[in-house]
Amino acid sequence: MKHSYLKNVATLSLAAEKCVGCGRCTEVCPHGVFGVTDKKARINDKDHCMECGACALNCPANAISVASGVGCAAAIIWSWLTGNEPSCDCSDSGCC
Amino acid sequence: MSMSNDCCSTAAILSSPNDIVTVTTELHYKDLLGAWKVRWGIGRMKYKIDPGLYRVGSPDQTSPVLVSANYKLTFDSLRKELTGLSCWLLILDTKGINVWCAAGKGTFGTAELVNRIAKTGLYGIVSHHKLILPQLGAPGVNALEVARQTGFTVVYGPVRAGDIKAFLSSGLTATAAMRAVKFTTLDRLVLTPMELVPAAKTSLLILGVLFLLNLFAARPFGPADFIGYAGAVLMGTVATPILLPLIPGRAFAWKGWLLGLLWTAWFIWFNGWLAPGFLLLASGYLLTLPAWSAFLAMNFTGSSTYTSFSGVIKEMKVAAPLIAASSVIGIVLLLAAALLG
Numbered sequence: 408m409k410h411s412y413l414k415n416v417a418t419l420s421l422a423a424e425k426c427v428g429c430g431r432c433t434e435v436c437p438h439g440v441f442g443v444t445d446k447k448a449r450i451n452d453k454d455h456c457m458e459c460g461a462c463a464l465n466c467p468a469n470a471i472s473v474a475s476g477v478g479c480a481a482a483i484i485w486s487w488l489t490g491n492e493p494s495c496d497c498s499d500s501g502c503c
Numbered sequence: 504m505s506m507s508n509d510c511c512s513t514a515a516i517l518s519s520p521n522d523i524v525t526v527t528t529e530l531h532y533k534d535l536l537g538a539w540k541v542r543w544g545i546g547r548m549k550y551k552i553d554p555g556l557y558r559v560g561s562p563d564q565t566s567p568v569l570v571s572a573n574y575k576l577t578f579d580s581l582r583k584e585l586t587g588l589s590c591w592l593l594i595l596d597t598k599g600i601n602v603w604c605a606a607g608k609g610t611f612g613t614a615e616l617v618n619r620i621a622k623t624g625l626y627g628i629v630s631h632h633k634l635i636l637p638q639l640g641a642p643g644v645n646a647l648e649v650a651r652q653t654g655f656t657v658v659y660g661p662v663r664a665g666d667i668k669a670f671l672s673s674g675l676t677a678t679a680a681m682r683a684v685k686f687t688t689l690d691r692l693v694l695t696p697m698e699l700v701p702a703a704k705t706s707l708l709i710l711g712v713l714f715l716l717n718l719f720a721a722r723p724f725g726p727a728d729f730i731g732y733a734g735a736v737l738m739g740t741v742a743t744p745i746l747l748p749l750i751p752g753r754a755f756a757w758k759g760w761l762l763g764l765l766w767t768a769w770f771i772w773f774n775g776w777l778a779p780g781f782l783l784l785a786s787g788y789l790l791t792l793p794a795w796s797a798f799l800a801m802n803f804t805g806s807s808t809y810t811s812f813s814g815v816i817k818e819m820k821v822a823a824p825l826i827a828a829s830s831v832i833g834i835v836l837l838l839a840a841a842l843l844g
Contacts, residue, residue, distance in 0.1 A: 410686055410747070410748055410807070410808075410809045411753060411809075412753055412809055412810050412811065412814045413753050413754065413811075413814040413817055413818060414753075416811060416813040416814045416817050417811055417813060417814070418813055431646070433682075434638070434641075434659050434677075434682070435638060435641035435642075435659055436682070437638065437639065437662060437682070437683065437684035437808070438683065438684065438809065439679060439682065439683055455809070456811060457808075457809050457810060457811045458811040458812050458813060459606075459607065459641075459642040460642050461606075461641035461642040464641070464642065464643075464644070464645050465641055465644075465645060465646050465647070467647050474812070474813070475642065475812070476811075476812030476813075477607060477805070477812060478804055478805070478807070478809075478810035478811045478812050478814060478815045479804055479805030479810075479815065480755070480801040480802050480804045480805060480815055480818075480819055481802045481805050482805060483812075483815060483816060483819060484819075484823075493812070494608065
């Protein structure tokens with residue numbers, strides 16, 4: 408069964424005019440969000456984007472942007488309490 | 504090879520003549536015990552191996568180089584899939600964290616990879632210029648930058664170590680299934696102890712407070728209350744993760760709240776607390792326990808494989824105030840029930 412999280416929230420965007428059609432995004436995406444046809448990438452399934460940032464970091468044409476971050480409530484609560492950026496550094500408490 | 508943790512298998516690691524350690528592909532009972540312990544949070548942050556280059560089988564200068572993390576659970580799940588292969592393992596220093604989480608933090612990253620290539624003298628060991636990285640390392644590694652700085656081309660392999668043989672034998676091509684992260688019932692089940700253990704620790708604190716309250720209470724908290732509470736914890740930390748895709752809705756807090764409510768309602772009915780004399784107690788539990796289940800379930804977003812930062816923020820902006828308000832009102836009612844009797 409494919410898991411689905413909240414709809415219409417992902418910050419992922421693709422500037423198709425910059426795309427060089429290398430297909431790296433389809434290689435790194437863990438949720439099959441991208442497809443490539445006629446040497447152009449397209450976003451097939453934006454609602455399954457988990458904002459890991461792999462596509463944007465590995466895109467040689469800088470055609471992809473996404474505000475990547477940790478999808479972890481504990482990290483976000485911790486960041487609200489401490490004023491720091493949310494990170495996976497909850498080393499002793501559980502996540503990752 | 505030195506282990507940071509003396510529980511770890513040394514039998515599986517044999518020294519080799521020219522300073523590169525050879526690893527076996529069989530796991531021993533100590534490895535399995537170690538894996539079980541870290542799943543329960545015992546010595547979890549110290550379960551690591553030395554970063555560097557390792558050999559599997561009898562690799563030569565044309566053999567593939569697989570890159571991985573120095574969390575021993577990761578290292579073990581990789582090497583047990585390499586039986587019969589000859590390859591090099593380039594282990595990055597991820598501070599004992601698995602590939603995906605370390606990539607998110609950047610410790611499984613471009614800088615560490617470039618640095619580790621130099622430190623291990625990989626140029627002199629293999630004649631090709633290709634590295635096979637786990638796909639889930641991609642959030643931390645800029646493949647283009649690695650090529651620019653080292654001359655090594657990065658190929659992203661499959662998500663799961665179990666697919667590496669198929670990936671290698673098919674000329675480094677991965678099927679769509681190999682590229683997809685799953686989150687099976689078993690995947691979720693093995694994560695539940697690390698949800699339960701921290702919750703149990705917090706619970707000891709709550710039980711301590713209740714114990715003190717009992718000194719003044721007209722209606723002291725007893726075993727029935729404990730079972731009601733423990734049930735709510737299990738709903739949030741175990742039942743929600745296991746039943747995750749079966750529970751209606753999308754937000755984790757909602758899923759946890761729903762199970763917590765079902766449990767609490769049943770529990771109140773079972774104890775006969777629907778009677779008028781138990782109004783404060785019953786409504787107090789209906790407000791606190793499902794809220795607590797919701798909070799614990801919401802924390803499972805950090806262990807899930809598909810929640811986005813934007814999604815979790817959206818969920819929390821709604822759920823956190825509701826959980827807080829419900830808990831505060833519920834606790835006031837429970838205190839009233841305990842003190843007034």
